[in-house]
Amino acid sequence: MARVSRKKRTTLPVSVVSAAKVNHSSGVIQTALYARLSVEQDDNDTIQNQVALLQNYIKEHEDLGAYRIYTDNGFTGTNFNRPAFQEMMQEVQSGTIRCVVVKDLSRLGRNFIETGYMIETLFPKLNVRLISINDHYDSLRNADLSDISVPVRNMVNELYAKDVSRKICASNEARRRSGNYTIEKCIYGYQVDKDSNQFIINPETAPIVVMIFRWFIDGVQSSEIAKRLNALNIETPKEYKYRNEFGAPLEKKQYWDSGKVRSILTKEAYTGDRFLGTRRNRLYKNQHKQEWLPKEAWTVYEDDHPPLVSREDMDTAMSIIRDQRQKLRAAKQVTDSIPQNREGLFSNLVYCKKCGILMYHQILKYPDGRIKPEGHTYDCRGRAQIDDRRGCGLRIKEGYLQSLVAGQVQLLINNVIDQEAAIRNIKAAADDRNPLYSLRRAIRDLKDQIDECDNNNLMIYEDLTSGILDQQDFSELRKSYQAERADLEVKLVRTQKELQEKEKSYQKIRQLAKKLKPYTEHLALTRELVDMLIDRIEVDEDLNVEIHFKCADVYKGALTDSRAGENT
Numbered sequence: 001m002a003r004v005s006r007k008k009r010t011t012l013p014v015s016v017v018s019a020a021k022v023n024h025s026s027g028v029i030q031t032a033l034y035a036r037l038s039v040e041q042d043d044n045d046t047i048q049n050q051v052a053l054l055q056n057y058i059k060e061h062e063d064l065g066a067y068r069i070y071t072d073n074g075f076t077g078t079n080f081n082r083p084a085f086q087e088m089m090q091e092v093q094s095g096t097i098r099c100v101v102v103k104d105l106s107r108l109g110r111n112f113i114e115t116g117y118m119i120e121t122l123f124p125k126l127n128v129r130l131i132s133i134n135d136h137y138d139s140l141r142n143a144d145l146s147d148i149s150v151p152v153r154n155m156v157n158e159l160y161a162k163d164v165s166r167k168i169c170a171s172n173e174a175r176r177r178s179g180n181y182t183i184e185k186c187i188y189g190y191q192v193d194k195d196s197n198q199f200i201i202n203p204e205t206a207p208i209v210v211m212i213f214r215w216f217i218d219g220v221q222s223s224e225i226a227k228r229l230n231a232l233n234i235e236t237p238k239e240y241k242y243r244n245e246f247g248a249p250l251e252k253k254q255y256w257d258s259g260k261v262r263s264i265l266t267k268e269a270y271t272g273d274r275f276l277g278t279r280r281n282r283l284y285k286n287q288h289k290q291e292w293l294p295k296e297a298w299t300v301y302e303d304d305h306p307p308l309v310s311r312e313d314m315d316t317a318m319s320i321i322r323d324q325r326q327k328l329r330a331a332k333q334v335t336d337s338i339p340q341n342r343e344g345l346f347s348n349l350v351y352c353k354k355c356g357i358l359m360y361h362q363i364l365k366y367p368d369g370r371i372k373p374e375g376h377t378y379d380c381r382g383r384a385q386i387d388d389r390r391g392c393g394l395r396i397k398e399g400y401l402q403s404l405v406a407g408q409v410q411l412l413i414n415n416v417i418d419q420e421a422a423i424r425n426i427k428a429a430a431d432d433r434n435p436l437y438s439l440r441r442a443i444r445d446l447k448d449q450i451d452e453c454d455n456n457n458l459m460i461y462e463d464l465t466s467g468i469l470d471q472q473d474f475s476e477l478r479k480s481y482q483a484e485r486a487d488l489e490v491k492l493v494r495t496q497k498e499l500q501e502k503e504k505s506y507q508k509i510r511q512l513a514k515k516l517k518p519y520t521e522h523l524a525l526t527r528e529l530v531d532m533l534i535d536r537i538e539v540d541e542d543l544n545v546e547i548h549f550k551c552a553d554v555y556k557g558a559l560t561d562s563r564a565g566e567n568t
Helices: 048-057 084-096 112-125 149-176 205-217 222-231 237-244 258-265 310-337 398-428 435-465 470-520 527-533 552-565
Strands: 031-037 067-073 099-102 130-133 191-193 197-202 274-276 279-281 290-292 299-301 350-352 362-363 370-378 395-397 535-541 544-550
Touching: 031 048, 048 067, 048 099, 048 350, 067 084, 099 544, 149 527, 205 222, 205 258, 258 310, 258 350, 279 552, 370 398, 398 470, 398 527, 398 535, 398 544, 435 470, 527 535
Parallel strands: 031 067, 031 099, 099 130, 350 535
Antiparallel strands: 191 197, 274 299, 279 290, 362 370, 370 395, 535 544
């Protein structure tokens, strides 16, 4: 048999318990009694009978006196996603429980690989004893650990679960074909009459379905229909279901969109026909995957309930949808064949100031794939404080945005070039008009003053030894000179740091000016230039644009120094 990797296990996380957590000194073992009744079980066994069997076993074994009962009623054994089982395993892994007792191994689980892993690897690794009463299995006995019948039983248990699942599916299929099938889910626009097991018209939602079909047949696009429904503050099918069937609203408000509208337009049950067996569910191993079956495999009951839409209107709506899909596929083929730059000039840079989120770059095209004259746009898909429709609706054309950004970028380039020239003039001056010159002179003066303090300290020491100063005067003067020297050192470090920052700022200005000089005569916005200069662009609801430049802090200091130098 092929080995199955255990790296992908998620249902049974392994956390090895150290020996210190398990108290072996006590004669009584902390025990868990686990009982499970599956929804697939069809015998007279009950949770109460299982618990009674387990308790009687405990009474006969004094070393298993302390116990706690865990029960999962109505949970399949083909997976371990059971609340009581998960709670028990947390206690097992924490070292609280050292023994698990079950009626038989199938109560523990019917998954051959996972159950075998738990019995053969997990429980021994955690030093936990496992007892299966009906299987006469006790992991404390070495003979049981190596008993080949244990994995065979697990395999049989899994095959049993698979067989029961198959029988349930066959039973449901027979009930569908005979018409004896209980309606479990309601369709938006209807409600279920439980006495007759039939769909009846819902007076609250049926008019909405009729209105959607009428709008669509009259030529209104599904996206526009969604906007109208949001503007009318009509609940989505899911919102309506939660409020009326579950008695509680959704945690987050939903909005109509094109997909929700089309799901109604393509639901043929609105013609009065009832469709069963449209999808196949994977019940085995709790795999809830569904697959659509071909239409010829469906079970159809015509004129089963009152129609909301005529067959002619349904055919018209489906025909429109098919035509739209064909046009979209044709347009995609044409678009894919046209070489074009799909990325906008300002992609990932434009933000909606109202919603605070990145605006979506979109290319506007004709159905044949050609780009419209307005070309690229940036749309906000956030909701901000809008309650009556999806999205805040903010849109700005890239052409308009490009003209605004180009003007600001040109001003920035001119400013940087001017600052670079001003800095060259400033640095050429050997007086106070040059901030670097002033800072270097200040540094020299501070060093001279520090040297003077050191000389003074030396002189008062000589005066002390020669008797000119007594000890008290010497101490006071020495303390004064030391304080003065400390203050001068702080000023020196601050001035040196200011000089380094100023030189670094000038160097950045020179480097930036060198990069931008090619754009002084003819500015052509490129993605490279935009990425080099712009950090983000914010657009408000009045289409006012605020540009945040990456280099703004680079030339601000230099700008101040150059203007100060010019005014000196």
